Every structure is written in structure tokens, then in C-alpha cells.
Amino acid sequence: MKLNYKIIFHFLGLLLLFNGGFMLLSALVSLLYKDGVTFQLFLAGIFTLIAGLLAMVFTRHHKKEMNKREGYIVVSFGWVIMALSGTLPYVLTESIPNFTNAFFETMSGFTTTGASILNDIEAVPKGVLFWRSLTHWIGGMGIIVLAIAILPLLGIGGMQLFAAEAPGPSADKLHPRITDTAKRLWLIYFGYTAAETLLLSVAGMSFFDAINHSLCTLSTGGFSTKNASVAYWNGEPIIQYIIILFMFLAGTNFVLSYFAFKGKVQKIINDEEFKLYFKFIGVFTIIAAVIIYFRADISASSIVHPMVWGEAESAFRHSLFQVLAIITTTGFVTADYTVWTPFLMVFFFGLMFLGGSAGSTSGGVKVVRHIILIKNSFLEFKRTLHPNAILPVRYNKRAISGNIVFNILGFFILYMLSFIIGALGFSMFEIDFKSAIGLAASTLGNVGPALGDYGPVNNYSALPALAQWWASFLMLIGRLELFTVLILFTPFFWRDR
Amino acid sequence: MKLNYKIIFHFLGLLLLFNGGFMLLSALVSLLYKDGVTFQLFLAGIFTLIAGLLAMVFTRHHKKEMNKREGYIVVSFGWVIMALSGTLPYVLTESIPNFTNAFFETMSGFTTTGASILNDIEAVPKGVLFWRSLTHWIGGMGIIVLAIAILPLLGIGGMQLFAAEAPGPSADKLHPRITDTAKRLWLIYFGYTAAETLLLSVAGMSFFDAINHSLCTLSTGGFSTKNASVAYWNGEPIIQYIIILFMFLAGTNFVLSYFAFKGKVQKIINDEEFKLYFKFIGVFTIIAAVIIYFRADISASSIVHPMVWGEAESAFRHSLFQVLAIITTTGFVTADYTVWTPFLMVFFFGLMFLGGSAGSTSGGVKVVRHIILIKNSFLEFKRTLHPNAILPVRYNKRAISGNIVFNILGFFILYMLSFIIGALGFSMFEIDFKSAIGLAASTLGNVGPALGDYGPVNNYSALPALAQWWASFLMLIGRLELFTVLILFTPFFWRDR
Ligand SMILES: [K+]
Ligand SMILES: [K+]
Numbered sequence: 001m002k003l004n005y006k007i008i009f010h011f012l013g014l015l016l017l018f019n020g021g022f023m024l025l026s027a028l029v030s031l032l033y034k035d036g037v038t039f040q041l042f043l044a045g046i047f048t049l050i051a052g053l054l055a056m057v058f059t060r061h062h063k064k065e066m067n068k069r070e071g072y073i074v075v076s077f078g079w080v081i082m083a084l085s086g087t088l089p090y091v092l093t094e095s096i097p098n099f100t101n102a103f104f105e106t107m108s109g110f111t112t113t114g115a116s117i118l119n120d121i122e123a124v125p126k127g128v129l130f131w132r133s134l135t136h137w138i139g140g141m142g143i144i145v146l147a148i149a150i151l152p153l154l155g156i157g158g159m160q161l162f163a164a165e166a167p168g169p170s171a172d173k174l175h176p177r178i179t180d181t182a183k184r185l186w187l188i189y190f191g192y193t194a195a196e197t198l199l200l201s202v203a204g205m206s207f208f209d210a211i212n213h214s215l216c217t218l219s220t221g222g223f224s225t226k227n228a229s230v231a232y233w234n235g236e237p238i239i240q241y242i243i244i245l246f247m248f249l250a251g252t253n254f255v256l257s258y259f260a261f262k263g264k265v266q267k268i269i270n271d272e273e274f275k276l277y278f279k280f281i282g283v284f285t286i287i288a289a290v291i292i293y294f295r296a297d298i299s300a301s302s303i304v305h306p307m308v309w310g311e312a313e314s315a316f317r318h319s320l321f322q323v324l325a326i327i328t329t330t331g332f333v334t335a336d337y338t339v340w341t342p343f344l345m346v347f348f349f350g351l352m353f354l355g356g357s358a359g360s361t362s363g364g365v366k367v368v369r370h371i372i373l374i375k376n377s378f379l380e381f382k383r384t385l386h387p388n389a390i391l392p393v394r395y396n397k398r399a400i401s402g403n404i405v406f407n408i409l410g411f412f413i414l415y416m417l418s419f420i421i422g423a424l425g426f427s428m429f430e431i432d433f434k435s436a437i438g439l440a441a442s443t444l445g446n447v448g449p450a451l452g453d454y455g456p457v458n459n460y461s462a463l464p465a466l467a468q469w470w471a472s473f474l475m476l477i478g479r480l481e482l483f484t485v486l487i488l489f490t491p492f493f494w495r496d497r
Numbered sequence: 498m499k500l501n502y503k504i505i506f507h508f509l510g511l512l513l514l515f516n517g518g519f520m521l522l523s524a525l526v527s528l529l530y531k532d533g534v535t536f537q538l539f540l541a542g543i544f545t546l547i548a549g550l551l552a553m554v555f556t557r558h559h560k561k562e563m564n565k566r567e568g569y570i571v572v573s574f575g576w577v578i579m580a581l582s583g584t585l586p587y588v589l590t591e592s593i594p595n596f597t598n599a600f601f602e603t604m605s606g607f608t609t610t611g612a613s614i615l616n617d618i619e620a621v622p623k624g625v626l627f628w629r630s631l632t633h634w635i636g637g638m639g640i641i642v643l644a645i646a647i648l649p650l651l652g653i654g655g656m657q658l659f660a661a662e663a664p665g666p667s668a669d670k671l672h673p674r675i676t677d678t679a680k681r682l683w684l685i686y687f688g689y690t691a692a693e694t695l696l697l698s699v700a701g702m703s704f705f706d707a708i709n710h711s712l713c714t715l716s717t718g719g720f721s722t723k724n725a726s727v728a729y730w731n732g733e734p735i736i737q738y739i740i741i742l743f744m745f746l747a748g749t750n751f752v753l754s755y756f757a758f759k760g761k762v763q764k765i766i767n768d769e770e771f772k773l774y775f776k777f778i779g780v781f782t783i784i785a786a787v788i789i790y791f792r793a794d795i796s797a798s799s800i801v802h803p804m805v806w807g808e809a810e811s812a813f814r815h816s817l818f819q820v821l822a823i824i825t826t827t828g829f830v831t832a833d834y835t836v837w838t839p840f841l842m843v844f845f846f847g848l849m850f851l852g853g854s855a856g857s858t859s860g861g862v863k864v865v866r867h868i869i870l871i872k873n874s875f876l877e878f879k880r881t882l883h884p885n886a887i888l889p890v891r892y893n894k895r896a897i898s899g900n901i902v903f904n905i906l907g908f909f910i911l912y913m914l915s916f917i918i919g920a921l922g923f924s925m926f927e928i929d930f931k932s933a934i935g936l937a938a939s940t941l942g943n944v945g946p947a948l949g950d951y952g953p954v955n956n957y958s959a960l961p962a963l964a965q966w967w968a969s970f971l972m973l974i975g976r977l978e979l980f981t982v983l984i985l986f987t988p989f990f991w992r993d994r
Contacts, residue, residue, distance in 0.1 A: 376903075414874050492882075
């Protein structure tokens with residue numbers, strides 16, 4: 001089957017239109033705050049719109065249905081074209097004059113990683129900061145539609161598992177219309193963002209900070225409008241608890257939120273992934289809180305930790321916040337987990353491989369896959385003892401086909417392989433062991449903060465240019481569940497049939 | 498089926514007899530070298546022999562055949578009883594007066610890890626040093642019989658794959674008689690050890706050093722009789738090339754050596770694992786050698802590097818030696834790979850997960866499993882594109898059953914899980930990130946040298962007592978392919994049927 005490039009370009013054009021529209025929205029924000037870069041942002045939007053329109057007009061006579069191979073290309077190049085065009089607001093306003101830096105920041109945005117090369121975030125014009133937060137939010141929208149509607153059809157890494165539960169009509173072919181399902185979940189995504197903005201404003205954040213942090217929370221992105229990230233509000237626990245709540249929701253399968261609004265609470269309580277996600281957060285928070293309270297030397301950190309509600313509450317809050325920030329791969333910072341204790345550093349490094357729920361905007365391996373991996377390992381012991389017994393893995397009370405289990409095992413192995421190759425890549429730039437290992441885990445999992453020189457109190461500006469491209473690549477493949485992008489590098493993808 | 502403890506104890510008694518015999522051999526060495534501890538070593542041997550005899554006499558009316566569950570117990574507890582009784586020569590001679598230290602050193606010996614807590618090896622009496630090397634060599638013998646005759650029957654981690662190729666009669670039940678196959682391979686093992694001893698002696702090593710290093714090479718153990726390990730002979734390239742040759746052989750499937758002696762060269766050339774093992778060594782050596790030659794700062798190391806045959810040869814030799822030492826998990830040291838360049842540190846860390854060939858004495862994941870993992874990942878891409886195609890993994894031109902692939906994928910995931918839990922364990926003792934990560938990889942893979950505070954120029958004496966027990970546990974489960982030991986911790990193992 002020959003690839004139909006027209007339908008591919010048509011879709012990429014549509015994405016550019018979409019992106020251009022959001023740039024114009026940033027220009028509007030710029031106008032409201034009179035930050036002096038309105039014209040540049042307007043120009044960026046217009047350029048992007050025109051490019052998108054041209055692409056769509058020239059490819060208007062495309063065939064109506066997309067096949068799987070075109071699907072992989074649209075998804076992978078879609079993210080790249082978003083990141084490429086998304087550099088315009090940074091470059092034209094000269095907020096980030098260097099193209100490599102700008103591309104890194106945009107890719108970090110659209111992949112909801114939240115790693116930043118900006119040294120002084122607070123000096124950046126408000127319109128540009130808003131655009132920066134929007135890249136997260138748009139990326140998050142993309143992830144939802146991918147997870148619920150596209151990746152299951154493309155057969156990526158066991159995504160079929162939970163998508164079966166998704167509401168709305170199910171299609172068997174990639175259809176050029178965004179499915180009904182995605183629209184319902186986007187409504188929830190939008191609603192949560194609005195709710196968080198409102199609550200943060202009420203709690204005392206400025207409206208601008210509130211909306212930006214909300215855009216970056218629901219997308220599990222982690223960009224902040226403050227140099228100190230959310231640690232800026234270390235003296236205001238209520239603000240941090242609000243963000244904690246919404247990080248938790250952002251890391252939950254949005255389909256479950258949909259059920260919640262439909263009153264189907266039983267569906268949520270019975271969901272195995274949700275239960276384990278909840279338990280993980282609970283157990284890890286307690287472990288970290290106890291260690292922080294009794295062992296950690298908070299004064300070793302450059303971050304100020306006023307104990308407004310007492311030492312115990314502070315230990316609990318920062319533990320809960322950081323556990324959620326890493327598990328949901330949001331990456332907001334209220335404390336430096338690398339200076340607490342040696343144990344907690346390895347602990348948080350390990351959490352980077354966890355990830356939130358499938359069907360959420362979080363990155364990483366994700367809880368559902370860990371469930372399958374753990375159950376299968378356990379069964380493997382039984383199979384060893386009784387080689388002839390047929391022992392299928394069960395998830396949400398249903399036996400799972402061997403193919404999907406295979407798919408998930410394969411995903412995990414590819415993830416580990418990408419991690420070690422990722423670390424090797426970084427270490428080529430004279431980056432030390434700990435930092436290289438941390439960078440690989442953090443970029444691949446779309447977390448944001450890493451370890452060592454790229455820890456929570458640092459940013460990525462010291463990363464050499466080539467290493468920034470390497471990081472961008474890792475963020476991209478991590479975000480798109482590895483297979484979607486890496487399949488383009490297999491020889492048979494292009495010569496097949 | 499009830500467990501038959503008589504047959505279990507009978508076998509453990511047999512192992513003690515075996516161990517006691519080797520202790521008497523050490524006493525003989527002690528006598529020859531007049532090192533003053535002959536009586537203590539003799540006593541250790543007699544104690545062990547009596548314990549073994551008593552166990553065997555009391556259980557002489559055991560049933561004739563062992564079932565699988567008894568097999569797991571005999572193997573796991575066999576290694577533990579060897580390590581426990583193996584402490585006697587250290588404790589009675591007061592070479593290692595502390596029991597924890599002695600147990601660590603013995604477990605490190607029998608698991609062929611080669612991590613040592615001895616600060617001044619050269620001050621230890623020769624008889625005890627010989628015993629120390631023997632623990633490696635005995636461990637290696639155990640591994641060969643395990644890999645060829647026992648683990649495949651126990652269904653551990655895809656060991657069925659290559660065992661099918663092994664020579665000699667194949668049994669379907671665990672038979673209380675060591676198979677014919679094992680005896681043939683032990684003969685090769687013994688022959689190689691004698692050959693290396695001879696060559697090293699001819700090349701100028703003292704006979705004592707030669708035999709000890711040979712015992713520790715063929716078992717991929719890595720204990721040395723010198724404080725500086727093999728770096729002691731950095732000025733004598735021929736000695737190091739001889740060790741290189743035998744490390745290579747020790748990391749090769751002993752079944753292939755058997756074929757070589759039978760003149761069946763075609764079998765070796767066609768063996769996929771051997772080909773990849775060879776390619777790995779070649780490619781990794783070139784990469785490391787080029788970097789060492791052009792980039793590394795040798796002077797940063799505390800190890801002396803006289804360039805007797807020029808700088809290029811030195812870079813090549815140390816690269817080849819260290820690549821082989823890590824891949825075959827021998828762990829001999831001629832240079833400190835942690836100070837070459839940041840890239841090479843991550844590189845050698847990654848190599849710790851490779852392992853040599855299955856059916857060799859090396860530890861780690863092993864090349865055959867990597868072949869299956871890589872092929873399956875590649876096929877996973879094809880399966881993603883063509884979900885209905887049936888694409889079995891092929892190894893040595895035969896399609897492999899899905900069960901074995903599953904087994905191997907499960908093994909790898911369990912290995913990674915053990916690694917991260919291992920690192921978390923070490924980090925509890927205030928061991929820094931790099932050292933904890935390195936210790937987990939090195940002990941689990943039975944390598945020996947790790948990273949950071951436990952790198953090639955350090956030893957394990959600084960490890961806290963509890964951490965030494967943790968390390969011993971990791972060495973044990975790594976050596977016994979995880980499942981053999983960990984299955985004893987599953988609740989169904991004990992209540993089953
Ligand atoms: K993030
Ligand atoms: K070793």
C-alpha cells in the first residue's frame with residue numbers, strides 16, 4: 001500500500017491552523033498585559049495560520065480515510081511540526097533568540113516535559129509565558145486524543161487495554177474526524193483547568209499565575225511562571241494543596257473522571273489501575289514523609305521552607321507534592337528531593353519510571369503496565385512450577401490476551417533500552433554519571449527535573465546544544481509511547497508491501 | 498505433594514563432604530607453603546566433613562528421585578550451606594575474624610562475584626588465599642552443572658533454549674546422579690584451568706599466583722592474590738593477554754568448547770549467541786580503545802600504567818581486558834574504568850547488564866537472553882503494523898515457543914526490578930546514588946567491582962554489616978537466575994498441593 005502524502009500534509013496543515021490560533025490567543029494576552037510583544041506574537045500566529053492554510057488548500061483533494069502507517073507518520077511528524085512552528089513566538093520576540101534553545105523549550109512544552117532552558121523566567125513577557133504554558137496544554141489535549149482514540153487503533157503498547165472502557169462510539173479505522181470520545185474528555189480537561197484557575201485565584205495567586213499553573217498542571221507539564229517554580233508559594237500551603245489535588249486528577253485516567261461526572265462511582269472504585277495509583281501515592285508519600293521528618297536536613301537545600309503549619313505538615317506536604325509531581329510526571333518543584341537523603345534520591349529516581357495512569361496526560365511507563373508486569377512476573381513463578389498450567393493475566397477481572405501482555409513486556413524492555421542508550425548519549429557530552437542517568441530517565445518519562453546538575457533547583461540551560469537535540473528526541477519518543485516514533489526508523493516500515 | 502526433607506538434607510550433606518574435601522586440599526597447600534595455618538584449615542575441613550557425613554548417614558533412607566520443588570530448595574540452600582561452611586577457613590585462621598565479613602567473602606566466592614572485604618590480600622596466608630580462589634572454582638563447577646543439567650529441568654528463565662544442544666543423555670527428571678554431560682564439561686573446565694596455570698607460569702607468574710588466577714579466571718570470579726588485582730602485571734602484557742584469552746573462554750558456553758574439541762567447528766560458527774558475544778566484545782573494545790587513546794586521562798588513575806609496548810597497545814589492551822572483565826563478569830582490574838571519561842563510566846555500567854554466554858560461568862542477563870529480547874522487540878514493531886501476522890522469534894534457525902520468550906521477558910523484568918530494589922536497599926545505608934546503583938548492578942550481575950566508593954580501585958570493606966548481607970543476598974539471587982531463589986519466597990511454593 002503506497003503512502004498517501006496528501007492526507008498526511010492535510011492533517012499537518014490542520015495542526016498548524018490549530019497552533020496559529022493559539023498563538024493569536026497569546027497575542028491577545030500580550031495585548032491585555034501590554035507586555036510590548038503583541039505584534040511579534042500576532043505575526044507568529046499569522047505565519048503559522050498561512051502555512052497551515054496553504055498546506056490544507058494544496059492537499060484538499062485527499063482520500064477520506066487514513067491507514068495505520070499514515071497514522072504513525074501524522075502523529076510523529078505532527079508533534080515535530082507543532083514544536084517547529086511553536087518556536088516562532090520565542091524567536092520573533094527574542095525571548096529565546098537561539099533556535100536550538102527555542103526548539104528544546106517548545107518540544108519540552110508540547111511533550112509536557114516542562115524542562116526549561118530559561119534562566120530568568122520572570123523577565124519573559126507575559127504573552128510569551130502564556131504561550132509557553134499553552135504548549136503544555138495543547139500537548140495534553142493531543143495526549144488525551146492519542147491515548148483514547150488513536151494509539152489503541154495503532155496497536156501501541158497495550159493501549160487497547162483501557163481504551164475499551166472509553167465512552168462514545170468506537171471506530172475500527174482511523175477516521176479524519178476527532179472522535180466523540182475525545183470531545184467529551186476535552187470538556188473535562190477544560191473544566192478542570194477552569195476550576196483550578198478559579199481555586200488558585202481565590203487562594204491568593206494572581207490570575208495570570210493561576211491560569212498558567214492550571215494549564216501546566218492538567219497537562220502534567222510543569223512549566224512555572226516563577227523561577228522558583230511552586231516553591232515560590234512554600235509559605236502558602238493552601239495553594240500547594242490545590243495544585244496537589246489537580247496533579248492527582250491530571251494523573252488519573254480522564255475516562256474515570258467522565259464516569260465520576262456520570263455518577264458511576266462503582267466504576268472508579270473497581271478500577272485496578274486507579275486503586276494501585278492511589279495506593280502508590282499513599283505508600284510512597286508516607287515513606288518519604290517519615291524519612292523527611294526524622295532524617296532529612298532541609299537546611300541543606302537552597303529552597304526556603306517556612307514551616308507555617310508546623311514541621312510535620314511541612315514534611316507531609318512536600319512529600320505528597322513531590323511524590324505526585326514525579327509519579328504524575330508533572331515535575332513542579334516545592335523542594336529538592338536530591339538533597340534529602342541518599343535513599344530518597346534513589347527513591348525519586350525510581351519513581352520517574354512509574355508514571356501516572358494510562359488515559360491521563362502523564363508520561364512514564366504508567367501504572368496499568370506495571371500492573372500487568374507485576375502480575376505476569378508473579379504468574380511466571382507459577383508457570384515455572386507448573387509448566388503445563390494455562391495462567392492468563394487478569395486485569396479488571398478479565399483475562400488479557402497473550403498478545404497484549406507481550407506488547408506491554410516489549411514496551412518495558414524498549415523503554416529500558418531507550419533509557420540506557422539515552423544515558424549513554426548524554427554522557428558523551430562530558431555530563432557526569434548521575435546527571436546523565438537522571439536526564440535520560442527524566443526526559444524519557446517527560447518528568448522535567450532530573451538529578452545532579454539538572455536537578456530540581458537547576459534548569460537545562462547548561463545542556464550543550466547537541467545534547468538539547470538528544471533530549472528533545474527522548475522527550476518525543478517517550479511522549480509518543482516509543483513505538484509510534486521508533487517504528488519510523490525500522491526499514492520494513494518504508495518498504496512494506 | 499509433601500516435601501521430602503530427607504533427600505534435601507542428604508544432598509546438602511553431600512555438598513558439605515565435597516566442601517570439606519576442598520578445605521583439606523587448602524590445608525595441603527598451606528602445609529606446602531608452611532604458612533602456619535595448616536592445622537586450622539585441617540580442622541575446618543574435618544568439621545565440615547563430619548557435618549556432611551552426619552547429615553548423609555541420618556538421611557540415608559531417602560527416596561530415590563527428587564521433584565522440582567525439592568530441586569529449588571537443594572539449589573538455593575546448597576549455595577547457602579556452602580557459603581556458611583566456607584567461612585570456617587577464614588574464621589578459624591582469623592584471616593577474617595568477623596563472621597559477617599567472612600560470610601560476605603565466601604558468598605562472593607561461591608557466587609563467583611569476586612567482591613572482597615580484605616584490605617591487605619597479600620598479608621593473608623597462602624592456604625587461605627588458595628581456599629578463597631577455590632570457592633570461586635567450586636562455584637563455577639556448580640554453575641556449569643546448574644546451567645546444563647538442572648536449571649533447564651526446573652524451567653528457569655529460558656535455560657531450556659541452549660541446554661537442548663548439550664551433549665550426553667538427557668533426563669526428564671532430576672536424578673540424584675550428576676549427569677554425564679556435566680562430567681564432560683567439568684573435564685574441559687579443569688583442562689582450561691590447568692592450561693592457563695601452565696601458560697601463566699611460563700609467562701613469568703609465580704606458580705602460586707598462576708594457579709590462583711586460573712581458578713579465578715575460569716570461574717569468572719575475579720579474586721586476585723594481589724592487592725592491585727591484575728594491574729600488578731600492567732608491565733607484562735603477555736600475562737594479561739593470557740588472562741584475556743581465558744576470560745573469553747570462560748564466558749563462552751562450555752558446550753561449544755566441547756564441540757571444538759570434537760572438531761565440530763561448524764557448530765560454533767553457526768551459534769548465534771557465540772557470534773553476538775564475539776561481536777559485542779569486538780565492537781565495545783574498539784569503542785573503548787578509541788576513546789581511551791584519544792580522550793582519556795590515564796594519569797587521573799591511582800593505577801600505574803607503564804606503556805611497555807606503546808600507548809596504542811596499552812589503550813587497546815586495557816580496553817579489551819576491561820570489556821572482557823565486565824562482559825564475562827570476571828571483574829579483574831587492570832585499569833579504573835570509572836575515571837576514563839564520563840561516557841565510559843556509563844558504558845561500563847551498561848555492560849554490567851550484558852553478561853557472557855549461557856552455559857558459561859559468567860553472570861548477568863547473558864547474551865542469549867539479549868538476542869531473544871532484541872529479536873522480540875524488533876518483531877513487536879512488525880506485529881504492531883500487522884496485528885494478525887504470526888511472527889515467532891527464531892534462534893539458531895528454530896522457532897522458539899512463546900512460553901520460552903515469555904519466560905525470558907519475565908526474567909529481564911524481574912532482573913530490572915531486583916536491580917532497582919537492590920539500589921534502594923544500598924541507599925538506605927547512606928551510600929550515595931552512584932555507588933548504590935553500581936553496587937546493585939555489580940552484585941546482581943556477579944561482576945565484582947562497581948562504581949563510586951566501590952569502584953575498581955576500592956574494595957567492599959567499607960560496606961556496613963547489614964549492607965554486606967544485602968549484597969550477599971543479591972549475589973545469591975543473581976547467581977541462581979533469580980527464579981530459583983525468589984520462588985521460595987512465594988506463598989504458593991510452600992502451600993502448593
Ligand atoms: K512534566
Ligand atoms: K566476578
